[in-house]
Amino acid sequence: MTHFFVLLQKDLLVGWRGRSRLVGLVTYGTSLLLLFSFALGADSAVLREHAAAYLWVALLSASTLLLAQSFQHETEAGALEGLLLVPVSPMALYYAKATANLVLLLFLAVALFPLTAVLFDLQGGISPLRLAAVVTLGSAGLVGPGTLYAALTARLASKQVMLPVLLFPLVIPPVVASVKGTQLALTGDPMGQLVSWLSLLLIFDLLYWSLGGILLGKVLDE
């Protein structure tokens, strides 16, 4: 457990020291949100209706950039081998990395949401608590398998291509659930459907966070 907290602290510190990278990610996400507006035209009703989808596509796209760099420091100059020789359990390493990635992705979501609200003219009736639950579980759904795939592709020459190729098909269920959940949190949930989408996200998160913890050791052994 101590290893987990030390590694988490280290990863968050690295994230904080490289905050210019986070600013870059927020700018990247902003550009994507603007692109959707330009691509679909100025029909504000259509843009408002699909705002949740644009937000999640922007988050998914930005998350691949975030994840691709999460093992960069470890792969440089044999740092990963050093870490494992301490010895640090691969499970602690996975959960620390995934939690740090989750914190950074949530930061990105918090930064992009007000912009989404302004650009797509989201109006009252937003439930902040429900929105927070969907965004947290949805982001966990992206970083759970994403962290494992980031470790898997970190040492490949074609990592920029391989990470989204492996990750995108896999995270379609949490992205769909997050989009539906966000829509319900933004516009109201008279039929009580949000619980089923949150349950789907929770099951997906539990499954992939468990698999990630078990399987990272097998990836690092190589």
Next chain:
Amino acid sequence: MNKTLLLGALGVLVMLVGHGIGLFYAPPEAYMGDTGRILYVHVPTAWVGMLALTAAFAMAVGALWNGKAIWDSYMEASIEVGVVFSAMLLAQGSIWAKPTWNTWWTWDPRLTTSAIMVVAFIGVLLLRGAVHSPSRRMAFSAVATIIAFVDVPVVYFSVEWWETTHQGFSGRDNVDAVMRFPLLVSLAGTTLLGLAFIKARQRIAWARHLEEERAPDLPETPAPLSLPDPSNQKENLG
């Protein structure tokens, strides 16, 4: 005669018998008419696709915990055959959907989850191509296969879990005996053919493994280009 070839030839023969009965002797489907005869091709294709990907998952677990290259070669063969059959499944479904649903594609849960499954496993095959070290390739693709396999039961149960325009499970309750017989014969023939494909593809993977054992591992990242040292030029020319 080669056993794999014999298995494949037997598979083709049995499959043709099943398809022949299904096409020429079985009655047309009550609602879809002759279009419903896709049953004898589509269901066996889906079955072999799922079977191959499930076998790939089992081989991946074996490869990861056992570390023997033979598991890896079967995993590679099973994924490739599973992807080919599942892609054929999507193509057949599209051809059937046009006259029946009046569209090539619809975002139905069964169709969508099947498409995700095919793309996820194509990703695993691409990953295998991107990793040069055999032991690393085995571990990485086994992990990716285990992760991607989670979609396979989702595809299978999608007709139960969600409201869908796709037909439910085909079985004793909803397929008449006169149609069930050619379906089972086609299923047996396609399974034999699928197994022959897996065995034949595994042989190629195993041959490459033996070849790689004789050759040293290549680095994952190409070494940086080094320019010739100008100070040595005279020596080289001399």
